Amino acid sequence: MGIDLGTTFSAVARVDEFGKPVVLPNRDGETLTASVVFFDGEQPLVGTMAKRSIVSSPLDVAQFVKRAMGDPSWRFETSRGTPYRPEEISALVLKRLKEDAERLLGAKVTDAVVTVPAYFGDAARRATIDAGTIAGLRVRRILNEPTAAALAYGLDGLVSGTVVVYDLGGGTFDVTALRIEDGDFRVLATHGDRNLGGFDFDNLLMRLLDERFVAAGGPSLLADDTTEAVLREKAELAKHTLTTVERTRVALAAHGFTHTVPLTRADFEDTASALLSRTRDITELVVEEAGLTWHGVDRILLAGGATRMPMVRRMLERVSGLTPDASANPDEIVALGAATLAQLLATDTDDGDGTASGMSTVAAPTVSGMRPVIRDVTSHGLGELVHKRGTRSTENRVIIPRNSPVPAEWSRVFHTRFDDQPAIRTSITEGDDTDPAHVRIIGQEDIEVPPYPKGAPFETTLAYDENQIIFVKVKDVTADSVVGTFEILYAQNLDGDQLARSAMRISAISPL
Ligand SMILES: Nc1ncnc2c1ncn2[C@@H]1O[C@H](COP(=O)(O)OP(=O)(O)OP(=O)(O)O)[C@@H](O)[C@H]1O
Ligand SMILES: [Mg+2]
Incomplete structure (x- = not known):
């Protein structure tokens, strides 16, 4: 299976018997499953039903959990006090997707390719693999979402040349520049923001609506969980409406006060202009870092439901002079690309580490008779803290720069500071800056060394x-x-025991 584990919606796809990637509808017949978990007592419900429960039981609903992936301190607590880690909530969503696919296909699903935002760091990627493991899935590969979208767009053979994927989902933003040629997908550069998506546009609209409601004499809707949940729902609906029409009216009520707020697309675009500019700046940066100008870009591909907003398409047209390709369904395209890679891995004879049962054995999809080759790049620089010569302060030394092709392996030599130094402290960082304050220490280990002169x-x-x-x-x-030698980030991720415990715990639960 290919799984797009989204901030707001998830989708599962597979390559069918005709070699075509298709999204599998869930048990309710929907192609998208809301990544929302409602705990009805201790029984988790996933999807639309869970999303509908937010207004009545805001405290029993876990949502937008993708933003917390890789955050060791985040917990969701049910009203009975049972804590869940982000990996476990995500595992419940994955489990529901897996079980729905199994129902539909009448076969077990054991293996999956799961997509993540290109801008995800190491901890969030590991957490995603762990979520799969907890859900009883073998995660064969973590695939970057924009790369998945390019794969799905490119596989029909219609898209080739230099493309920019602009992926604005519910919670995250990624831009990736690639060259697609004869089934070769080579990423040139990527950048993003892991906390920028439709959700943030909703937040701004909520604030605007609340201001107008308060100005009309009402109480603030942001002051309590229930009115806030209702406001969020109404803001998102208004946002969707404004994609199609120029103006709408939003009926709001709290503590017996009601008021209908008129809202135009221009109001929304005005409020959201800084967010949109941020996506523009990142897009232009990626084009530059790919060594391109807009003249060298053949196409812009859209992924993520939030690219339906007219302001996005207009902005891209203005800066690039190109009309973005809107031929695909932006909220399904990533899952389709993931399914394509899943199929490739399942039929890959070089891959000796087992077979993916549960997938039908059909010929791998080809582009002009060739198997696609995907070469991605790193989205974060990786380095270590070193002492500045002759001082007590440290600086960050980047070892693998951002946008390096993966897999990647780079080395740097450093020197001990004292005679007979008993150990060296290795502090591995994620980030591109030389200033330690602007990078994240993602792993630290003291390693004993034999006595040497400094x-x-x-x-x-x-x-x-x-x-x-x-x-x-x-x-x-x-x-x-x-x-x-160490695999870093034990601190931020589950260790082997915790993972086994979580898997045991979640395996006993069947999300409805
Ligand atoms: N017609 C529309 N107009 C405006 N926004 C829309 C429309 N349809 C969907 N969206 C927005 O798209 C977002 C969901 O997109 P998508 O399903 O691609 O995200 P996701 O996969 O859940 O998130 P991410 O990829 O960031 O993890 C939501 O914010 C939703 O409000
Ligand atoms: Mg998505």
Whole structure:
């Protein structure tokens, strides 16, 4: 299966017996399943039913959990006090998708390709793999969402050349520039914002509506959970309406006060202009970092439901001179691309680590008779903290720069500071800046070393695998031996025991 685990909606797709990727409807017949979990007592409900429960039981509903992936401190607590980690909530959504697909196909689903925003860092990627494991799925690959969209667009053979994918979903924003040629998908550059999506546009609209409601003499709707939940629902609906028509009216009520707020598309676009500009700046940066100008870009592909907003398409047309390709369904395209890769992996004879049962064995999809090859890049720089010569302060030294092709492996040599230094502290960072304040320490380990005079050389090797998961190796250059290897981020992710416990716990629950 290919699974698009979205902030607001998720979709599951597979390649059918004709070699065509198709989205599988859920048990309610919908192609999208709301990534929302409602705890009815301890029984979780996923999807539309859960989304409808937000207004009546705002405190029993977990949503937008994708934003918390990789955050070790985040917990959702049911009203009975049962805590859930973000991986576990996501696992419940995945489990529901898996079970719906199994019902439809009458076969077990064991393996999946799961998509993530290109801008996700290591911790969030690991958390996504863990969510799959907890849900009883073997995650064969983590695929970047814009790359998945390009794969789905490009596979029909109609899209080739240099393309920019602009992916604005419910919670995240990514831009990726790629070259597509004869089934070769080569990513040139990528950038994004993991906290920018339709959700943030909704927030602005909520604030605007609330201001107008208060100005008309009403109480603030943001002051309590229930009126806020109703306001969110109304704001999102108004946003959708304004995609199609120029003006709408939003009926609001609280504590016996009612008022209908008129709202125009221009009002909305005015309120949201800073958010839109932010997406424009990131898009232009990616074009530049890909070594391109707009003249060198052949097409703009849209992914993510929020690209339906007319202001998005207008802005892209204005800056690029191109009409964005809106031929695909923007909220299904990512799942279709994931299904394509899942199919490739399932039929890949080079892949000796088992087979993906539950997928029908059909010929792999081809483009002009070729199997697509996907080469992605890193979305974050990776480095380590080193001491500035002759000072006590540290600076960040980037070892693998952003936009490096993955898999990637880079090394740098550093030197010990003292005679007979007993250990070295390896602090691995995610980010591009030399200032330690502007990067994130994602792993830290003290490694014991043999006594040497100061200035002894050690070599740090950082590697990104195809999922952009990071591995670290420290080598004693003098002895030519490895003194430490670690997979980082134990601190931010589940350890083996926790993962096993979560899997056990979730396996006992069948989300409705
Ligand atoms: N007609 C429309 N007009 C405006 N916005 C829309 C429209 N249809 C959907 N959206 C918005 O698109 C967003 C959902 O898009 P999508 O399903 O692609 O996101 P997601 O996959 O859940 O999130 P992400 O990819 O960021 O994790 C929501 O914010 C929704 O309000
Ligand atoms: Mg999405």
